[in-house]
Amino acid sequence: MRLSVCLFLLGLFLTSNSALSAEKPTEQTITKKQAVELALASYAGKTLKITEQGDHFIVRILQSNGRIVDLKVNKMTGEVKKD
Secondary structure, eight states: OHHHHHHHHHHHHHHHHHHHHTSOOOOOOOOHHHHHHHHHHHSOSEEEEEEEETTEEEEEEEOTTSOEEEEEEETTTOOEEEO
16 A cells, blocks of 8 residues: 555656646846846937837937937847847
């Protein structure tokens, strides 16, 4: 009797453990603050607004010459592209 209970518990443990390992790992994303820092490294100015749009942050920057630039910052890679 004890052996069958031990085997049952071992099977239960192995089943639950394999289910946990099959879950998709959480992906690391950059923060809004990091997105702003990356955008400002590419285009100097004052940050006006930051929004989330799918896989990107949109960072709006007011440059010293008065122009406004919208930059897309990829949440996964940190790549900055002019919108």
